[in-house]
Amino acid sequence: MTLTFYNTLTRRKQPFEPLEPGKVAMYCCGVTVYDYCHLGHARSYIVWDTVRRYLMWLGYQVRYIQNFTDIDDKILNRANAEGSTMTEVAERNIAAYFEDMRRLNVLDAVEYPRATEHIDEIQQIIKTLIELDYAYPAGGDVYYRVQRFPSYGKLSGRQLDQMQAGASGRVDASDPESSRKQHPFDFALWKAAKPGEPAWESPWGPGRPGWHIECSAMIRARLGDTIDIHTGGGDLVFPHHENEIAQSEAATRKPLANYWLHNGMVNVGGEKMSKSLGNFTTIRQLLNAPNAPHPMALRLFVLQAHYRKPIDFTAEAMASAEQSWETLKDGLLFGYKFGNVLGWTDTADASFGQPDSMRIPDESEAVQKFRTAMDDDINTPAALAVLFELAKDLRREGNILTHEGKTTTDSQLLREQWQTLVVLAQVLGLETQPETETPISGLSEAEIEAKINQRREAKAAKNFAEADRIREELKGQGVILVDKPGGITEWHRG
Secondary structure (H helix, E strand, C coil): CCCEEEECCCCEEEECCCCECCEEEEEECCCECCCCCEHHHHHHHHHHHHHHHHHHHCCCEEEEEECEECCCHHHHHHHHHHCCCHHHHHHHHHHHHHHHHHHCCCCCCCECCEHHHCHHHHHHHHHHHHHCCCEEEECCEEEECHHHCCCCCCCCCCCHHHCCCCCCCCCCCCCHHHHHCCCCCCEEEEEECCCCCCCECCCCCCEEECHHHHHHHHHHHHHCCCEEEEEEEHHHHHHHHHHHHHHHHHHHCCCCEEEEEEECCEEECCEECCHHHCCCCEHHHHHHCCCCCCHHHHHHHHHCCCCCCCEEECHHHHHHHHHHHHHHHHHHCHHHHHCCCCCCCCCCCCCCCCHHHCCCCCCCHHHHHHHHHHHECCCHHHHHHHHHHHHHHHHHHHHHHHHHCCCCCCHHHHHHHHHHHHHHHHHCCCCCCCCCCCCCCCCCHHHHHHHHHHHHHHHHCCCHHHHHHHHHHHHHCCEEEEEECCCEEEEEEC
């Protein structure tokens, strides 16, 4: 099957054909760094990280660029409220971004351009648009002439005559500055300086760039006039991405991107996540809370839904994702726990358990099912089903090895299944490692035998929950129980 993406621009699934064979130029709209990242950001960047990982697994060289918007009204408002500066607010939240994303196992982009680094490129595009009569200066501002671009609305499907005034971006129609515009849908490319705000010199007077022009300039500077894939949240389709297209394509006479991909939104308890509703949750609030879910459980929660569909964040959904992660983790750790018992000779090697050193059979049923799912517009729910099937089989074998000390399943078959799981899980960014040290029990042999007798009595009384509790208690102290035929229980320190 050929890799296909649902292209927002054409409103259909299309086979993926890169501009240059074997290479992919991919741009993701990044955060405006005035605050910590929230669950919506977590979803978006996990999704595009997964798309990138899959392209890399298929053998593409992916040049993945993600920007930071480091000049914006929200950043300036935060700086004024704190008595700090725009730069201080931006730097603090950029650092926090990296902390959050690395916990979620999101790979670093190849580059993270910032708007303030591209003022010259921004001004150059604006100059070109003015020369071509797509833009006009007005009292220190510069506006894009929307009616001059005949295909405006092609991404969102909106028509100019159906839009409401003031819907063209971060420009409020009730603002006195809107009187400078020739048409209510025109949007700002350059904003005249206001007292006390950062500003750059320009042919139109001191000021700063508008939001939309920043991405157009950064894409062109880092990736060229036309790229393969442009991604972002569904809330960016209009006006942000629509305006990017209008600016870039008017200036270059070339398509900005061949594939436009957008992820669905995050709801909380069935309602749109927003600060006004009091259901706004940052990534670090969630992951630093008491009884917080594992970061991989949050990543798994995101991938359990198709990226274009909305997802509903609830306590129950996260609890379910946490259980699912435990199942998957058991499978991923299988080789570390049982490799020696199964006679694998390389368990002490530095490369053991590393996906890059693993070779898995492309023709296997699991790999084929996984590829079929991912080729179909990155269908991660179906891809996860393949992973869970492998993980459950390995967990079952692990239970047999724990209780009986051996299994009738071929050792090399189990190795192949484990390695397949580890490699495919890494494609989805789901990874784990064994604890660096196994807890060493301080219990004496007599105390361990006493616990085993308590467990035996619990099983005789059919109190299996208590028997399991004792097993887990001992396991937590580094003592592994192995049940043998005839009611015999052997043990060893892990």
